[in-house]
Amino acid sequence: MASITIDGIVKQFSGQTVLQNLSLHIPDGAFYTLLGPSGCGKTTLLRCIAGFYEPDGGRLLFDKDDVTRVSTHHRDIGMVFQDYALFPDKTAFDNVAYGLRARKVAKPEIARRVGEALERVGLSALAGRYPAQMSGGQRQRVALARALVIRPRVLLMDEPLSNLDAKMRLQMRDVILDLVREAGITTVFVTHDQEEALAMSDRIAIMDRGSIAQLGTPEDLYGTPVNAYVADFIGSANVIPVAARIVDGSGAAPHVRYQLAGHELDGVAGSPRLDDQSVLIARPEDLSLMAPAPHVPNALSGRVLRRQYLGFKTAYRIQLHDGPEIRVELHAGNTVAAFQPGDTVQVLVPADSRVVGA
Amino acid sequence: MKIHWWPWGVLTLVSLVLLSFFVLYPLAVLFGNSVVDDGGGYSLAAFLALARDSEYVQAFKNTLVLGFSVTACTVLVGVPFAYMVARYEFPLKNLVAVLPIMTIVIPEIIVGQSWLLILGNNGLLTNFFADLGIELPSFYGWTGMVFSMTLVYYTYIYLGVLAALRGFDGQLEEAGLSLGTSPLVTKMRVLVPVMLPAVLVNALVVFTLVVGNFALSMLLGSRVPLLSVMTYNTFVSEMGGSPALQSAMSVVSIAIVAVVLFFQKRVVERKVYTMTQGRAPAPVRVRSAAGLLFTLTVGLVILASLLPLVVVFIGAFTETSGPVMRWGSWSLSSLQRALHAAPEPIINSLKFSSIATLVGVSFALLVSYLTIKKRNLFTQALDYIVVLPLTISGTVLGIALVQTFNTGWLVLAGTSGIMVLAYTVRRLPFAVRNASSTLFNIPESIEEASISLGVSPLMTFFKVILPAMRASLISAAILMWVTTISELSASVVVYTGGLETMPITIFRQVDGGRLGLASAYGAALVSVILLPIVVAIKVFRINLFSSK
Numbered sequence: 001m002a003s004i005t006i007d008g009i010v011k012q013f014s015g016q017t018v019l020q021n022l023s024l025h026i027p028d029g030a031f032y033t034l035l036g037p038s039g040c041g042k043t044t045l046l047r048c049i050a051g052f053y054e055p056d057g058g059r060l061l062f063d064k065d066d067v068t069r070v071s072t073h074h075r076d077i078g079m080v081f082q083d084y085a086l087f088p089d090k091t092a093f094d095n096v097a098y099g100l101r102a103r104k105v106a107k108p109e110i111a112r113r114v115g116e117a118l119e120r121v122g123l124s125a126l127a128g129r130y131p132a133q134m135s136g137g138q139r140q141r142v143a144l145a146r147a148l149v150i151r152p153r154v155l156l157m158d159e160p161l162s163n164l165d166a167k168m169r170l171q172m173r174d175v176i177l178d179l180v181r182e183a184g185i186t187t188v189f190v191t192h193d194q195e196e197a198l199a200m201s202d203r204i205a206i207m208d209r210g211s212i213a214q215l216g217t218p219e220d221l222y223g224t225p226v227n228a229y230v231a232d233f234i235g236s237a238n239v240i241p242v243a244a245r246i247v248d249g250s251g252a253a254p255h256v257r258y259q260l261a262g263h264e265l266d267g268v269a270g271s272p273r274l275d276d277q278s279v280l281i282a283r284p285e286d287l288s289l290m291a292p293a294p295h296v297p298n299a300l301s302g303r304v305l306r307r308q309y310l311g312f313k314t315a316y317r318i319q320l321h322d323g324p325e326i327r328v329e330l331h332a333g334n335t336v337a338a339f340q341p342g343d344t345v346q347v348l349v350p351a352d353s354r355v356v357g358a
Numbered sequence: 359m360k361i362h363w364w365p366w367g368v369l370t371l372v373s374l375v376l377l378s379f380f381v382l383y384p385l386a387v388l389f390g391n392s393v394v395d396d397g398g399g400y401s402l403a404a405f406l407a408l409a410r411d412s413e414y415v416q417a418f419k420n421t422l423v424l425g426f427s428v429t430a431c432t433v434l435v436g437v438p439f440a441y442m443v444a445r446y447e448f449p450l451k452n453l454v455a456v457l458p459i460m461t462i463v464i465p466e467i468i469v470g471q472s473w474l475l476i477l478g479n480n481g482l483l484t485n486f487f488a489d490l491g492i493e494l495p496s497f498y499g500w501t502g503m504v505f506s507m508t509l510v511y512y513t514y515i516y517l518g519v520l521a522a523l524r525g526f527d528g529q530l531e532e533a534g535l536s537l538g539t540s541p542l543v544t545k546m547r548v549l550v551p552v553m554l555p556a557v558l559v560n561a562l563v564v565f566t567l568v569v570g571n572f573a574l575s576m577l578l579g580s581r582v583p584l585l586s587v588m589t590y591n592t593f594v595s596e597m598g599g600s601p602a603l604q605s606a607m608s609v610v611s612i613a614i615v616a617v618v619l620f621f622q623k624r625v626v627e628r629k630v631y632t633m634t635q636g637r638a639p640a641p642v643r644v645r646s647a648a649g650l651l652f653t654l655t656v657g658l659v660i661l662a663s664l665l666p667l668v669v670v671f672i673g674a675f676t677e678t679s680g681p682v683m684r685w686g687s688w689s690l691s692s693l694q695r696a697l698h699a700a701p702e703p704i705i706n707s708l709k710f711s712s713i714a715t716l717v718g719v720s721f722a723l724l725v726s727y728l729t730i731k732k733r734n735l736f737t738q739a740l741d742y743i744v745v746l747p748l749t750i751s752g753t754v755l756g757i758a759l760v761q762t763f764n765t766g767w768l769v770l771a772g773t774s775g776i777m778v779l780a781y782t783v784r785r786l787p788f789a790v791r792n793a794s795s796t797l798f799n800i801p802e803s804i805e806e807a808s809i810s811l812g813v814s815p816l817m818t819f820f821k822v823i824l825p826a827m828r829a830s831l832i833s834a835a836i837l838m839w840v841t842t843i844s845e846l847s848a849s850v851v852v853y854t855g856g857l858e859t860m861p862i863t864i865f866r867q868v869d870g871g872r873l874g875l876a877s878a879y880g881a882a883l884v885s886v887i888l889l890p891i892v893v894a895i896k897v898f899r900i901n902l903f904s905s906k
Contacts, residue, residue: 052806072809079810085803089825098821099811143807150811 001185002062002153003028004049010057011044018044020210021058026186026203028063031177033189035197036207036233042190043158045207049188050156051075062153078147078185080157084139086131092118092142093127099150117149118142120179137168144176148183155180155187161196173200194234198222206230226270227356231281238287238326244269244278244355256355261300261323265349270356277358280349284329288348289316289339299346302326304339318347365816366732373725374736377743381783384758385746391761392605404606417583418610424503424575424584425568429561431508436515437557439659443516444523447643448652453660460663461513462837463887465844467861468880470577471868472666473497473506475673475683475877482669482685498580506574509662511564518560522553528639555629562622566615570751572847573861577868585611586847590753593760593851601761608754615749670884673877681871696878702856703863704882710774710859711843714781718842719835721782722789727823730797731805748787756780756851776852777859781842789838796830797823829898836894840887 004026011019018041026032034042047053049060051072060068067075078099086095096114105113118124121141131139140160147155160176161169177200180187191197197204198218206213206221206229214221214230225231228239244258246269254269258280267280292301302320316328316339328347339345395401408414443454476482477497484494495501526549534544575584589607644652674696677689697704729741747755759780764771770779800823808818824831846861853862860883867876 050806050810052809071814072806073812073814075810076812077810079807081803081807083801083803085801085807087804087808087822087826089828098808098813102812146807146811156810 001028002065004154004186004188005061006045006049006058007061008058009045009048009055009060011041011048011053012056018210019048019055022211023058024205024212024215026188028186029184031180031187031189031200031202033191033197033201033204034207035191035194035204036213037192040207041210042192042207046156046158046188046190049154050077050079076150076153078150078152078155080140080143080147080155080160082159082162084131084136084143084163086139086142086146088131091128091130092123092134095131095142096146096149099146103150113149114145117145121145121175136164137172140164140172141175144179148179148185151183152185155185157187157189159190159192161191162193169196176200198234206233224270224354225281225356228279228281228358231354231356235283238280238282238284240280240282240324240326241358242278242280242355243276244274244280246274253352258355260349261302261320263300265298265300266351267349267353267355268351270354274355274357278355279358281354281356282326282349284315284327285313285331286350286353287326287328289318289328289330289345290348292344292346296346296348298349298351300326300349301344301346304341304343304345306341307339318345320347366728367736369724370728370732370734370736370740373721373728373740374743376721377725377740380779381743381746381786384755384762385750387762388605388608388754388758390605391601392609394602396602404602405610407603408606408610413583414588414607417585417588420582421569421585421614424500424507425565427500427504428507428511428568429565431504432512432515432564433557433561435508435512435659436560437519439512439656440516440519440523442652442656444520444638445641446652447641448649448656450653450657454656457513457516457660457663460667461510463840463891464663464666465846465861465883465887466510466571466573467577467844467846467864467868468670468884469506469510469666470574471864471873471876471880472669472673473502474577474868475669475873476665477502478873480681480683480873485685496580498578499582502578503574503582506578507568507571510574511567512659513663514564514567515557515560518556518563519553522556524638526552526638531639552631555626555631558626559622559630562618562626566618569614569618570611570753570847572751572753572850573865576865585614586751586753589757590851593753593757604757605761608757611751611754612749615751619749667884670877670880673873674881676874676877678872678874681873683873692874692878693881695875696882703858703860703879704886706774706777706857707843707859707861707883708886710777710781710849711839713774714778714785714842715835715838717778718782718785718789718838719793719831722786722793722834723827723831726790726793726797727819730794731802744790745787747783752780752784752845752847752849753851755784756848759783759848760852771852772854772857774857777849777857780848780852781845784845784848785838785841788841789834792830792834792837793827796827800826832894832898836890839890843887844883 006022006024009019009022010017022045034045036042044053048055051067051070055068058068059066062075087098090098093114096117097110100110100113115124115127118127121144123138123141123145126134126138131142134142143160157176161172164172173196189200201218203215204218204221205215208229214226221230221234225234225237231237232239240260242258242260244256244267246254246256248255249269256267256269256274257264258267258278260280270281271278290296290299300320300323302318302323305317305319305325308315312332314330314332316330318326318328320326326347392404393400393402395403442448443451474481474497477484477494479496481497484497487494530548531544534548535541539547570586572586572590575587576590579587585607589604589611592607593604643649673683674693675688675690676692677684677687678692725740725744729737750758759776760771763769763776763779770776804822804826805815805818808822809815813821844861846865849859850862850865853859858866860879864876864879864883867873867879
């Protein structure tokens, strides 16, 4: 087990900078997720940690050891791949034993540890099977057992769930969490699935074009996104350009007033400086609808464009008068969920909605 | 990109040096010799002489005519055959599964020889009809060449078109029908345009093979002048003399193939459509009468393809007196002579092929690993050089090797080395293609998984890549073995006394009219070819021809 310190790592591919001076500290035993769309550099960062890519600048430390120039096979890592990467000519047992044999572990101990590892992922009965004879979920369990059985200093997982079907994905989340918690191993998990990231991580690093856009707990990222990119990526908020000014900068939640659809509304500032180029972050589920009424604070009038009934909630698309479109989601328990397309409504924007720099 | 020198950079350089020396350099020598006159100056005299030589011009024309005729015939046989197999279900259809094996495996020389045994001047059928008072037209010349080459090469068209048909999305035809075109019009407008490039690509391959063909042209060509035969004869009669003429002839042959391959790469291959999805329509079961017709047609083609295997054994056990085959009376004397009195060709063949296979497959594995998994500028060069032998016919390759390695600091001419070299270079492109297709399907992540588990990159190659390629390496080795052991056109050029192989001996015996002894060696050749195939399929359970 070890902490990971990434110190100003730079990585370029044929002149294109993929990681820009990126720093991140992952404490011993923590579960960190690198989240972002494809091309944001998350896999590149993971592969730098693994040693498959040599960074063009910066340092990488496992605890106090500088491993920047250490080759992969001397780094003592465990890695789980997107396509499982099981050796096709070896049985589940031999796949799991591979790393132990490379470490010259004594035969009886190999048998014992592989047996334990397979049992822990619930595959004792399939030890003699070849990868081709197993389902996707089973293969992923073997891959997990193979990475963990060597008791690596860090565990690296590259979109390990993306090749599984939806149901198996949920199941494997628990399997992975149980195993890494039990082993107390430092884990870096790469995914583009925000729900997966929220459900599994101690901390999430949202990446954008080779840098970390925001690092925080799942609650931080959902509740207090620092910019439009993060807000849009996690939970797909309404991100609406507004002109804003900070009224009262003192206190933990600085008060802001902003212009939207001809009205002036109250909000909370998410950035230290705001101007005409700011954005309002309004999550559809935080907004609510009401029939038109005079003098309602923080309300904007609009017309219902479309209503989609989704069972546990109802999603609306509203065209604001003299303003943009906005999405509103009402929970099934909400009694007013009965507006029809064409109805005029008022959209209530909570006064604690965040306004951040664009 | 940064190049890590150890171990892959070093191995890349070593491969590059070996390929340059054994493939590029002989070609350069050949091209150089073609423009050097007796005095040592540069001139195009040899090419001018060829252009003025009416027999050579005739041979040039004949070769092109033969190429077009055989290609047309193979298309006429191969396309309907593929269509029947892809779209219909009929009795005995499973028999066609053995076809690709057979055409790869039966040496051309055996095909030519067996059809001579059947339809030649003293052939089984010729004699049979002569007894009835019917004189069959001579098998020598155009008839025999077009007939036997069609039988040898139609599987290239068949396999190519079959693959294209199986990859064709049946819904496209249904879409055509739903848009209101009749079934026939739909086929013409939807299926045919997609199939055409696939047919053309394989037709061009057949064309180049016919142009380079030596064994059948030599055995059956008789008085029809052909480029490959003339090139060979010039080489044989000019040994020790000025190499300019043979070099110029070789350069012309290379040019023809190069033009065709260039056309194929630039024009045809860009038109080949790949279908990402879609399922070929399920084969339709044909009704009794038509089904019988299908079975008969397919049966006839298969019979004609397999007949050489039977005939060569019959010939081996038939009593001979001089050049005359005494059909119907049996004897072991031919076999006795081949196996006991003069077994050197058999031993030579086994020896050269085994070494060439070992060297060729190992080197091909290394080269394909470097070009696929460790790409850089140098491996790109490897990739290009390694396919060069495809543009060179066996005869030309042989001439290039002899011209290059008969003097200088490395003299291979007259040694086993040059035989092994000829075998290896000729089959290298195929061995590399074999290994590459398997390597393509081995994901990068498997190696990375091994490295992440603490095994060095070099050891990972041995512990992960090699085992994963085991089946394909065995099949590559068997294919290389069976194809080198029946190699004739290059080895007949480079061999000297004491280095005769089975195909060379068969060729010389047939040429000398001793068909019985030729058959005995033929039977031995076919046996050593079939044995490893049977072992591979039965013992290792390897699907040898799945990649084809």
